Amino acid sequence: MHAIDENGRSLILNEDGSWQFDNSKEWRVVRTYMGDSTDKNTDLFEINNPQWRVRVSTEESLSVNWNEKESSDFDYLISMDFPGSDESYVYLRGIFYLEIRLDFVTTQSAKSVIAQKLERKNAKLPPRTEAT
DSSP states (O other): OEEEOTTSOEEEEOTTSOEEEOTTOOEEEEEEEEEOOSEEEOOOEEEOSSOEEEEEEESSOEEEEEEETTTOOEEEEEEESSSEEEEEEEOOOEEEEEEEEESSOSSOOEEEEEEEEOOOOOOBOOOOOOOO
């Protein structure tokens, strides 16, 4: 039996009635953005684990920067001068948003997917109790 916790993580019911996190997935999608505007700032998203990535696919030239809310730190993440796909990694925790820039806009669009790496622990939940 499987279940999903409030943070979207998959859980497995063990034979002894205890639950454990399903570690077969290595990454959890945090946000997905699609669009065709030339300049877009995303909403804020929180990263709790120290490794996350952004994957993009586009039929245009594209650049992506990450910005950290509290410190106003930012960095260039991806810059593509031609159609295709790419991914890049960040090794920070915090609350971020992305600046996504399409250099030329025709009728094409871009897609960005943010995912954070899941911790590889077999965290145990309290034993399951039967309702009476």
